[in-house]
Amino acid sequence: MAERPEDLNxxxxxxxxxxxxxxxxxVNISKEARSAISxxxxxxxxxxxxxxxxFAMKGKRKTLNASDVLSAMEEMEFxxxxxxxxxxxxxxxxxxxxxxxxxxxxxxxxxxxxxxxxQDKSRExxxxxxxx
Amino acid sequence: xADMVVGRDKCGEQRLVSLPLSRIRVIxxxxxxxxxxxxxxxxxxxxxxxxxxxxLATYSYRHGSGKEKKALTYHDLSNxxxxxxxxxxxxxxxxxxxxxxxxxxxxxEKKEEEEEEEERNNDEESDExxx
Numbered sequence: 094m095a096e097r098p099e100d101l102n103x104x105x106x107x108x109x110x111x112x113x114x115x116x117x118x119x120v121n122i123s124k125e126a127r128s129a130i131s132x133x134x135x136x137x138x139x140x141x142x143x144x145x146x147x148f149a150m151k152g153k154r155k156t157l158n159a160s161d162v163l164s165a166m167e168e169m170e171f172x173x174x175x176x177x178x179x180x181x182x183x184x185x186x187x188x189x190x191x192x193x194x195x196x197x198x199x200x201x202x203x204x205x206x207x208x209x210x211x212q213d214k215s216r217e218x219x220x221x222x223x224x225x
Numbered sequence: 226x227a228d229m230v231v232g233r234d235k236c237g238e239q240r241l242v243s244l245p246l247s248r249i250r251v252i253x254x255x256x257x258x259x260x261x262x263x264x265x266x267x268x269x270x271x272x273x274x275x276x277x278x279x280x281l282a283t284y285s286y287r288h289g290s291g292k293e294k295k296a297l298t299y300h301d302l303s304n305x306x307x308x309x310x311x312x313x314x315x316x317x318x319x320x321x322x323x324x325x326x327x328x329x330x331x332x333x334e335k336k337e338e339e340e341e342e343e344e345r346n347n348d349e350e351s352d353e354x355x356x
């Protein structure tokens with residue numbers, strides 16, 4: 094499936110917001126600068142992916158994983174990103190565990206509910222039998 | 226849905242990642258030789274890209290001439306690509322801009338240099354032939 098050129102771009106609104114939050118208040122960012130940063134970000138993704146892929150291949154794996162991305166950052170001389178990325182990874186994993194536990198809990202509750210409903214039902218049937 | 230990593234805590238703080246994962250994934254998959262990407266790698270790449278945007282913007286602003294004007298311009302960014310080793314991979318997509326007239330002048334000068342070089346070579350050859 095061929096990607097259209099627009100698909101390789103990142104949404105302007107989000108990029109703009111990230112830039113604004115990083116710079117001091119009141120700094121004006123020209124449209125050209127914004128567009129340039131957006132393009133740079135896409136190139137960064139490509140570069141990071143290619144680099145991470147090399148690490149995956151070295152590890153004889155076909156799937157890129159988190160450690161490949163972290164290794165890529167070091168390789169690309171963005172060591173400063175490694176610590177915040179590790180934090181983000183931890184937060185993501187916690188969140189995933191939380192979601193999993195929540196859905197497992199829901200399932201338990203559902204099973205418990207179904208069991209008690211069945212118990213009520215059989216009690217009613219017993220009552221009916223007694224009456225007839 | 227793998228679209229956005231929702232990391233809102235009870236305090237309602239920011240999401241873990243603002244860039245859309247689906248789009249990041251499209252870009253990653255366009256890289257030759259990439260078969261599959263695990264979800265964690267996708268999230269980290271998106272997060273890294275955000276950090277990169279912040280870094281590129283602040284670095285360019287601090288080193289740029291726009292500081293007095295309280296502005297970030299394309300010029301600041303292309304300077305960064307040219308002068309910083311870390312950002313050199315961006316040099317091709319953030320070229321320096323010059324006036325068309327200047328560019329034409331450069332082309333002309335280059336052509337003249339090449340013509341002079343050729344003449345010199347011809348002279349040498351004819352000298353060799355005579356001796």
